[in-house]
Amino acid sequence: MTLQLLLARAGDGQPVLETPLTAESLRGAPLPAPLPKPTHLYNMSAEPDSLREQRWALVVPDTRRGRCLERILSPLCERRAEEQGRKVDVYPAPPGMDMSKAREFVDEKMYPTSRSSREHARYVLLAGTPEDLSMELQEELTGDGSCLVGRLPFEREEDYAAYVAKVVAREQDATRPRKARALLLTAQDRSPQILSGHQFVTAPAARRCSAARSQGFFPASSVVAEELSAGSKGRLMELAGAREPALLFTLSHGVGGPLSGWASAEEQRREQGNMWLGNRTVLTAEEVRQGAFLPGGIWFYFACFGAGTPARSVYQPWMEQLVRSGLMPKRELESIERSRPLEARPFIAALPQAALANPDGPLAVIGHLDHAWICAFHDPRNGQSHVNRLEEALASLVEGYRAGLALQSLSRFAAKADRELRKHYQADAQAEASGQSQAPQVEERAYLWMERHDVTHYTLLGDPAVRLVDRPSR
Template sequence: MTLQLLLARAGDGQPVVETPLPAESLRGAPLPAPLPKPTHLYNMSAEPDSLREQRWALVVPDTERGRRLEGILSPLCERRAEEQGRTVEVFRAPTGMDAARAQAFVDEVMYPTSRSSREHARYVLLAGTLEELSLELQEELTGDGSCFVGRLPFEREEDHAAYVAKVLARERDAARPRKARALFLTAQDMSLPVRSGHRFVTSPVARRCSEARARGFFPASGVLMEELPAGSKGRLLELAGAPEPGLLFTLSHGVGARPSGWASAEEQRREQGNMWLGDRTVLTAEEVRQGAFLPGGIWFYFACFGAGTPARSVYQPWMEQLVRSGLMPPWELEGVERSRPLEARPFIAALPQAALANPEGPLAVIGHLDQAWICAFHDPRTGQTHANRLEEVLASLVEGYRAGLALHALSRFASKADRELRKHYQEDAVAGSSGQSPAPQVEERAYLWMERHDVTNYTLLGDPAVRLVDRPSR
C-alpha cells in the first residue's frame, strides 16, 4: 500500500511529494481528535430532502459586514421560507471561534434542548470567510453527520448577490430540466499520482455510474469520461461550457507553492488550489468567473486545496514525524510547508469562489479543504475500489436530491473509519497494559487513518439546499 498526494508545484507542475509513501510511514501516527458527537437532535424520522420537515437556517458573522450579508441574502432566505412554510432563522456568530466556543454556540444558541427537535434546522448555510466563520464552527456542525452544511465563502459582497440571483433564477425557471449530463475528467499530466487517480478513482466511478445508468439507476442524460491530454484547457472549457446542466467530476493536481514559495499572501490566495492541467497550463479563477462554465451544474473538484487551505494541515504532525524517522526527505516536507497559508490565515480557494460567483457557473462546488489523497477511494491492500462512495454522492445529485444531503453520504464512511481506527488504538492500549506486544496491523491502520482524515475534509461550497435538477414527482 502506498500513499499518493495530488499536489503540484506552481510553475513547473512537479509533484511536491514525488515518491509514494509506504503504509509503514503511518506507524505511530497520532490518534485523531474524536468527531463531534451529536448533542442536539433533529427531525430524524422525516424525509431528509424536505425543507418543510428539516428546515434551513443562515449563519452570518456578528459584524457590520455580517449585517450587510444578511441583507444581501434576504431574497434567498425568503425563497427558503416559502419552501419550508415558516420564517428562516438567522444566527449571528462571533468571529474566530475555537472548538470549545463553537460547540457552545451550536449547543446553546442554534440547537438548545429547550426547543423541540422539529424546530432545529438540518440545512445550514454559512455566509462568510474562514476568518469570519471559523472552520471549527463548520466542523462542529458537520462532524456528527447530522447537519447538511454549505458555505458561501466570498470575500466580495457583490459575489454573494450574484450567487443569490443565479440560484433564484434557476429555481424559478419553469422550464428547468429534469436530467443532467455527467462528465468525468482526469487532467492527465503523466505524473504517478494522477495516473493512479485515473485508474483507481475516475475510471471506476465513471464505469459504475455508466453501468448504473444502463440499469436505470443513474438518471443522467449521458455519461462521458475523458483523460484530458496535458495542457488541454480548451477541451475542458468546451465541455464545461455546454448549456445543459452538468455534473462535473474532475481529478487533477491542485496548485501549491513554487520552490521559492509564494511572493505574498495575495498571490497564494489567488493561485493555490487552482487546477493543474499539465504542460505548465493552469485553470485559473479569472477563466471561470465569466462566460459559461458549468451553468446551473455542480462540480466535484478532486485536488489538493481544491476547496481551500486550513491554517494547519491535519497531516502536518505526521509528516514532521516522517522526516524525523527518515521516511520522508526533508525537502519534500519543506515543499508541503510552503503551501501553508502565509500569516497563518486560512482561506477558501479563489477558483471555486469565482465559479460560484459566475452567473453562468455552477450552483455548488465540492472540494477538499486540505491536502487530497487518492487512497480513501481505493484500497491498495486488496485492489478493491471504493468508487461506490463517490457513486452514491453523484447518483444522489443526478437524481435531484439537495446537494447537502448528497454529500452527507461521505460522512457515514468517515464515522465508520473513525470507529474502526479507535478499536485499533484501544487494542494497543489493552495489549500494553497486559505486557503483550500489539498485533501488527500496519496496513489496515494506515488505510483507516488516511481514510478518516481524507473523507472528513470534503466541503460543500454553495447553498446545501440547491438541486442539480428537479426531482420527479413520486
Template sequence: MTLQLLLAQAGDGLPVIEAPLPTESLLGAPLPAPLPKPTHLYNMSAEPDSLREQRWALVVPDTERGRRLESILSPLCERRTEEQGRKVDVYRARPEMDAVAAREFVDEVMYPTSQSSREHARYVLLAGTPEDLSMELQEELTGDGSCFVGRLPFEREEDYAAYVAKVMDRERDAARPRKARALFLTAQDMSTQVRSGHEFVTGPAALRCSEARGRGHFPASRVLTEELPPGAKGRLLELAGAPEPGLLFTLSHGVGGPLSGWASKEEQQREQGNMWLGDRTELTAEDVRQGAFLPGGMWFYFACFGAGTPARSVYQPWMEQLVQSGMMHRRQLESLERSRPLGERPFIAALPQAALANPEGPLAVIGHLDLAWLCAFHDPRTGQTHANRLEDVLTSLVEGYRAGLALQSLSRFAAKADRELRKQYQADAVPGASGRPQTPNVAERAYLWMERHDVMNYTLLGDPAVRLVDRPSR
C-alpha cells in the first residue's frame, strides 16, 4: 500500500510528493483526538430531508458586518420559514471562537437541553469567512455527523446577494428540473497520482453510478465519463456550461505553494486550491465567476485544498515525525509547508467562492479543507474500491435530497474508521499470549488512520438545504 497526495506545485505543476509514501510511514502516527460524541438533541426519528421536522437555522457573526449579512440573507430565511412552517432561528456568534467557546455556544445558545428536540435545527447555514465565524465553530457543529452544515464564505457582500437570488430563482421556478446529468471528469496531467485517481476512484464511481442508472437506481438523465487531456480548460468549461442542471465530479491535483513560496497572502488566497489541469494550465476563480458554469448544479471537487486551507494541517505532526525518523526528506516537508496559510489564518479557496457567487453557477460545492489523498476511496491492501461511498453521496444528490443530507453519508465512514483505529491503539498496550504486546497490522492501521482523517475534512460550501433537482415534498 502506498499513500498518494493530490497536490501540485504552483507554476510548474510538479507533484509536491512525487514518490508515494510507504505504508510503514504511518506506523508511528499519533492517535487522533476523539470525534465529538452527539450531545445535542435532534428529531432523529423524523424524515431527515424534511425542514418541517428537522428545521433550518442561520448563524452570522455578531458584528456590524454580520448584521448586514443577516439583512442580505433575509429572503432566504423567509423562504426556509415557508418550508418549515415557522420562523427560522438566527444566531449571532462571536468571531474567533476557540474550541471551548464554540462548544459552549453550541450547547448553551443553539441547542440548550431546556428545549425539545423539535426546537433544534439540524440544517445550519454559517454565513461568513473563517475570520467572521471560526473554523472551530464549524468543526463543533459538524463533528458528530448528525448536523447538516453548510457555509457561505464570501468576502464580498454582493456575492451573498447574488447567491441568494440564484437559490430563490431556482426554488421558485415552477418548471424546476426533475433530472440532472452526471459528469465524471479526471484532469490528466501525466502524473502517477492522477492516473491512479482515475483508475481507482473516478472510473469505478462513474461505472457504479452508470450501472445503477441502468437498474433504475441512479436517476440521472445521462452519465458522462471523460479523461481531460493536459491543458483542456476549454473542454472542461464546455462540458460545465451546458444549460441542463448537472452533478459534476472532478478529480485533479489542487494547486499548492510554488517553489519560491507565495509572494503575498492575497496571491495565495487567489490561487491555492485552484484545479490543476496540466500543461501549466489551471481553472481559476476568474474562469468560473461569469458565464454558465454548472448552472443550478452541484460540484464534488476532489483535490487538495479544494474547499480551503486550514491554519495547520492535521497531517503536520505525522509528517514532522517522518522527517525526524528519516522516512521523509525535509525538502518534501518544506514543499508542503509552502502551502501553509501566510499569517497562520485559515481561508476558503477562491475557486469555489467564485463558482457559488456566479448567477449561472452551482448551488453547492463539496470540497476538501486540507490535503486530499486517494486511499479513503480505494483500499490498496486488497485492490478493492470504495467508490460506493461516493455513489451514496452522488445518488442522494441526483435523487433530489438536500445537499447537507447527501454529504452526511460520508461521516459514518469516518466514525467507523475512528472506532476501529482506537481498538488497534488500545490493543498495543494489551499483552498477547506470549505476554508481549501484540504486533500491529501495519497496513490496516495505515489505511484506517488516513481514511479517518481524509473523510472528516470534506465540507459543504453553500446552503445545506438546496437540492439539485425537484423532489416531492414530504
C-alpha cells in the first residue's frame, strides 16, 4: 500500500511528494479527534430532497457586511421560502468562533431543543469567507454528515449578486433540460500520481457510470471520459464550454507552493489550488470567471486544495512525526509546508470562487479543503476500487437530487471509517493494559486512517439545495 498526494509545485509542476509513503508510515499516526456529533435532530423519516419537509436556512456574519449579504441573498431566500412553504430562517453568527463557541451557537440559536425537529433546517447555506464565518462553525454544522452544508465564500459583494441571479434564473427557466452530460477527465501529466489516479479512480468510475447508464440507472445524456494530454487546456475549455449542463469530474494535481515559496499571501490565495494541466499549463481563476465554463453545471474537483487551504493541515502532526522518525526526508516536509497559509489563516481557493461567480458558470463545486490522496476511492490493501462511492455521488447529481445529498453520500463513509479506526486503537489500549501482545494490522489501520481524514475534508461551495437538472415527476 502506498500513499500518493495530488499536489504539484507552482512553476515547474513537479510532484511535491516525490516518493509515495508506505502503510508503515502510518503505524504511529495519532488517533483523530472524534467527528462532531450533532445534538439536534431533523425530520429524518421524510424525503431528504424535499425542502418542504427538510427546511433551508441561511447563516450570515453578525456584522454590517452580514446584513448587506442578507439583502443581496434575499431573492434566493424568497425562492427557497416558496419551495418550503414558509419563511426562511436567517441566523446572524459572530465571526471568529472556535469549536466551543460554534457548538454553543448551533445548539442554542439554530437547533434549540425547544423547537420541534420538523422545524430544524437540514439544508444550511453559509454566506461569507472564513474570516466572516469560521471554519469551526462549518465543521460543527457538518458533524456526521446529516446536516447538508454549503458555503458561498466570495470576498466581493457583486459576486454574491451574480451567483444569486444565476441560480434563481436557472431554477425559474421552464425550458431547463432534464438531462445533463457527465464528463470524467484526467489532467494527464504522466506523473506516477496521475497515472495511478486515472487507473484506479477516473477510468473505473467512467466504466461504472457508462454501464449504469446502459441499464437505465445513470440518466445522463452522455458519458464522456478522456485523458487530457499534458497542457491541453483548449480541450478542457471546449468540453466545459458547451451550453448543455454538465456534471464535470476532474482529477489533477492542485497547485501548491513553489520551490522558493510564495512571494506573498495575495499570490498564494490567487494561485494555490489552481488546476495543474501539465506542461507548465494551469487553469486559473481569471480563465473561468468570464465566458461559458460549465454553465448551469456542477464541478467535482479532485485535487489538493481544490476547495481551499486550512490554517493547519490535519496531516501535519503525522508528517512531522515521520520526519522525526526518519521515515520522511525533511526536505519533503519542507516542500509540503510551502503550501501552508502565509498568514496562518484558512482561505477558499480562487478557482472555484471565480467559477461560481461567473454568470455562465457552475451552480456548485465540490472539492478538497486540505491535501487530497489517491486512496480515497481505491483500497491499496487488496487492489479493490471503491469508486462505487464516487459513482453514487455522481449518480445522485445526474438524477436531479440536490447537491448537498451528493456530498452526504461521501460523508457517511468517513463516519464508518472513524468507527472502525477507533476499534483498532481501543484494541491496542486493551492489549497494552492486559500485558498481551497483539499483531499489528498495519495496512488496514493505515487505510482507515487515510480514508477517515480524506473523505471528511470534501466540502461543497455553493447552495446545497441546487440541482443539476430537474427531477422527473414521480
